[in-house]
Amino acid sequence: MSDGIVISGVALALAExxxxxxxxxxxxxxxxxxxxxxxxxxxxxxxxxxxxxxxTPVSFRMAGLxxxxxxxxxxxxxxxxxxGTGIISGSQYGCSIxxxxxxxxxxxxxxxxxxxxxxxxTHSYPVSACAIEYGLQGPCAAVVGSRTAGMxxxxxxxxxxxxxxxxxxxxxxxxxxxxxxxxxIRASIGQAGRDVLECMxxxxxxxSDVALSRRAPVLAELGVIEHLRGDISETExxxxxxxxLGAVGIADLALMTAGTDAAEAPASVTIRAIDxxxxxxxxxxxxxxxxxxA
Amino acid sequence: MRPVAITGMGVVVRDAIGVPAFAKWVxxxxxxxxxPVHIDTSLFRAKKAYAVxxxxxxxxxxxxxxxxxxxxxxxxxxDCAGHGLLAAAEALEMAxxxxxxxxxxGIALATTSGGMMDxxxxxxxxxxxxxxxxxxxxxxxxxxxxxxxxxxxGPIASFSCACSSSxxxxxxxxxxxxAGDAPIMLAGGSDRIRAADFAGFNALRAMDRDRCxxxxxxxxxxxxxxGAAMLVLEDEDxxxxxxxxxxxxxxxxxxxxxxxxxxxxxxxxxxxxxxxxLAKAGLQPDDVGYVNCHGTGTPVNxxxxxxxxxxxxxxxxxxxxxxxTKGATGxxxxxxxxxxxxxxxxxxxxxxxxxxxxxxxxxxxGFEMPGTDGPRAFEGRYAMSxxxxxxxxxxxxxxxxxx
Numbered sequence: 001m002s003d004g005i006v007i008s009g010v011a012l013a014l015a016e017x018x019x020x021x022x023x024x025x026x027x028x029x030x031x032x033x034x035x036x037x038x039x040x041x042x043x044x045x046x047x048x049x050x051x052x053x054x055x056t057p058v059s060f061r062m063a064g065l066x067x068x069x070x071x072x073x074x075x076x077x078x079x080x081x082x083x084g085t086g087i088i089s090g091s092q093y094g095c096s097i098x099x100x101x102x103x104x105x106x107x108x109x110x111x112x113x114x115x116x117x118x119x120x121x122t123h124s125y126p127v128s129a130c131a132i133e134y135g136l137q138g139p140c141a142a143v144v145g146s147r148t149a150g151m152x153x154x155x156x157x158x159x160x161x162x163x164x165x166x167x168x169x170x171x172x173x174x175x176x177x178x179x180x181x182x183x184x185i186r187a188s189i190g191q192a193g194r195d196v197l198e199c200m201x202x203x204x205x206x207x208s209d210v211a212l213s214r215r216a217p218v219l220a221e222l223g224v225i226e227h228l229r230g231d232i233s234e235t236e237x238x239x240x241x242x243x244x245l246g247a248v249g250i251a252d253l254a255l256m257t258a259g260t261d262a263a264e265a266p267a268s269v270t271i272r273a274i275d276x277x278x279x280x281x282x283x284x285x286x287x288x289x290x291x292x293x294a
Numbered sequence: 295m296r297p298v299a300i301t302g303m304g305v306v307v308r309d310a311i312g313v314p315a316f317a318k319w320v321x322x323x324x325x326x327x328x329x330p331v332h333i334d335t336s337l338f339r340a341k342k343a344y345a346v347x348x349x350x351x352x353x354x355x356x357x358x359x360x361x362x363x364x365x366x367x368x369x370x371x372x373d374c375a376g377h378g379l380l381a382a383a384e385a386l387e388m389a390x391x392x393x394x395x396x397x398x399x400g401i402a403l404a405t406t407s408g409g410m411m412d413x414x415x416x417x418x419x420x421x422x423x424x425x426x427x428x429x430x431x432x433x434x435x436x437x438x439x440x441x442x443x444x445x446x447x448g449p450i451a452s453f454s455c456a457c458s459s460s461x462x463x464x465x466x467x468x469x470x471x472x473a474g475d476a477p478i479m480l481a482g483g484s485d486r487i488r489a490a491d492f493a494g495f496n497a498l499r500a501m502d503r504d505r506c507x508x509x510x511x512x513x514x515x516x517x518x519x520x521g522a523a524m525l526v527l528e529d530e531d532x533x534x535x536x537x538x539x540x541x542x543x544x545x546x547x548x549x550x551x552x553x554x555x556x557x558x559x560x561x562x563x564x565x566x567x568x569x570x571x572l573a574k575a576g577l578q579p580d581d582v583g584y585v586n587c588h589g590t591g592t593p594v595n596x597x598x599x600x601x602x603x604x605x606x607x608x609x610x611x612x613x614x615x616x617x618x619t620k621g622a623t624g625x626x627x628x629x630x631x632x633x634x635x636x637x638x639x640x641x642x643x644x645x646x647x648x649x650x651x652x653x654x655x656x657x658x659x660g661f662e663m664p665g666t667d668g669p670r671a672f673e674g675r676y677a678m679s680x681x682x683x684x685x686x687x688x689x690x691x692x693x694x695x696x697x
Contacts, residue, residue: 118494128685145434
């Protein structure tokens with residue numbers, strides 16, 4: 001089923017009611033039907049003086065989760081430094097700092113855009129910043145603009161591995177609900193809808209021979225990723241308890257492979273991301289929780 | 295690897311809409327930048343650009359949509375994706391793609407601004423709610439509009455990786471074709487200049503006030519531009535079966551990171567991308583007759599790029615001709631790699647690289663370059679197009695002349 005592509009590490013930050021900072025919008029009648037939940041930004045805000053030139057809130061969170069995903073995959077910095085490791089992100093909205101830059105320019109004029117702000121205001125900044133921090137020199141890209149962005153990023157990672165461009169890829173799917181993004185979500189969703197959750201999910205996707213050679217934990221085997229077209233009747237898996245927009249699919253994969261009860265989960269699961277405008281993507285994964293490489 | 299044919303191309307820049315006019319214009323060295331008509335740049339240090347006039351796009355697009363039997367589009371869609379639609383329609387027309395095949399065609403779009411993120415706030419104003427601005431404010435909006443208007447129902451993806459977005463889009467399209475996910479992919483880029491681009495590149499002191507002089511001893515920086523370039527990539531057997539004549543072939547791509555600095559490139563990253571593309575294509579550096587460089591005209595970029603090229607093309611006696619066409623078209627940012635891919639295919643077809651009209655005092659790079667007064671011939675069936683982006687993201691594309 002797989003071309004020998006496996007998931008060897010996962011990391012997830014998902015906004016949830018109760019343990020995360022929750023921003024409930026709904027003062028206007030038009031937006032009473034759902035909430036927008038944000039992740040905690042305290043860690044970034046505390047470190048902002050030293051990190052501002054190096055990190056945005058998104059790249060800061062991503063860099064932390066890269067450390068987690070590598071730890072889970074039993075990899076250290078030396079092992080991923082070099083051309084064998086690539087990185088890719090997928091997000092519907094991308095980085096809110098991009099929208100914020102345009103707002104600053106409109107409100108405060110040209111001098112409000114300095115070199116750092118401008119360089120950081122690209123949707124590929126988080127993956128670039130992580131590449132610099134960890135020395136990743138493999139392929140890199142940022143997919144944006146649809147609910148399938150995260151799954152498209154996973155597809156690209158799979159392509160790179162199958163085509164022999166690198167040995168492993170860090171796949172990051174996220175939504176950054178800062179700045180004007182929540183307003184846009186509310187305007188787009190209208191009066192009713194599921195809660196929208198800020199999320200960042202990372203996978204370490206590797207060629208199985210590479211993972212096996214270092215006796216890495218193999219969490220799942222990745223199947224072929226297929227595009228769904230036409231009248232899409234399938235539904236998304238929806239493990240997150242809310243809408244994670246462009247992180248859908250990848251967040252489900254992270255939850256499923258990291259879940260403590262995954263050993264009892266079905267052996268083969270189909271994960272989907274569906275965008276009503278541009279279509280969908282689906283992949284089948286075989287869960288291999290607790291099956292260490294021989 | 296399954297061969298991939300290029301069966302159609304389309305392009306929009308300030309001074310030329312359509313491949314025939316563009317080919318003639320760019321081969322002679324293009325034009326000079328001017329102040330855009332639709333953005334007030336008077337407060338910026340560097341004020342000039344190669345910005346497409348919206349009225350020209352509106353008129354050309356109306357004619358093209360009518361000719362192709364496509365329905366008219368709203369103002370927001372036109373503002374967002376007008377350049378891409380024009381280029382895509384021309385490319386599909388050139389490829390003689392019947393409407394039933396378009397439904398199986400996918401799209402891989404590179405972009406900096408993609409949607410109209412600079413109008414994000416406008417989209418939130420209540421009185422603007424019915425205008426459709428909200429829908430086009432997202433970075434993938436242009437690809438979605440192209441898909442909807444032209445009726446493309448294959449795989450769709452948008453790539454926003456700064457100035458290296460286009461190689462990522464071409465690489466994705468190549469993979470979809472080779473995996474058999476679609477028989478035809480429209481790949482390219484579409485962008486429109488935003489005031490923030492002027493503010494940002496001026497803040498970086500990366501812009502020349504007058505003109506872009508790639509690889510010139512007196513170069514001072516880039517000049518930005520906008521427009522679109524789209525290529526119809528098609529499975530070779532599929533193209534052959536329907537009698538389509540390839541204009542050229544996309545042979546391979548290479549993608550690699552510097553892992554060095556956000557705005558300061560490192561030659562090793564681009565060298566890795568070129569090496570990867572050559573190795574996967576089964577080619578030697580000697581096989582490459584021409585390299586269309588990223589060549590932004592900034593002091594650092596051109597120096598680093600020349601060093602990267604020298605590390606790959608080590609035999610000084612058999613080095614390819616190199617050039618940068620950003621002195622002709624400006625720097626189209628996310629779309630730069632797409633328009634330069636199209637120029638590379640045109641160069642392979644003509645057996646000559648475009649003139650570098652603004653490079654009057656060429657710096658010693660160790661490579662031959664065209665002069666200011668006309669195209670320069672080169673030998674070889676293969677050519678390369680390179681892109682470098684913020685964050686050290688590099689891409690290299692290899693093309694072959696039409697067979």
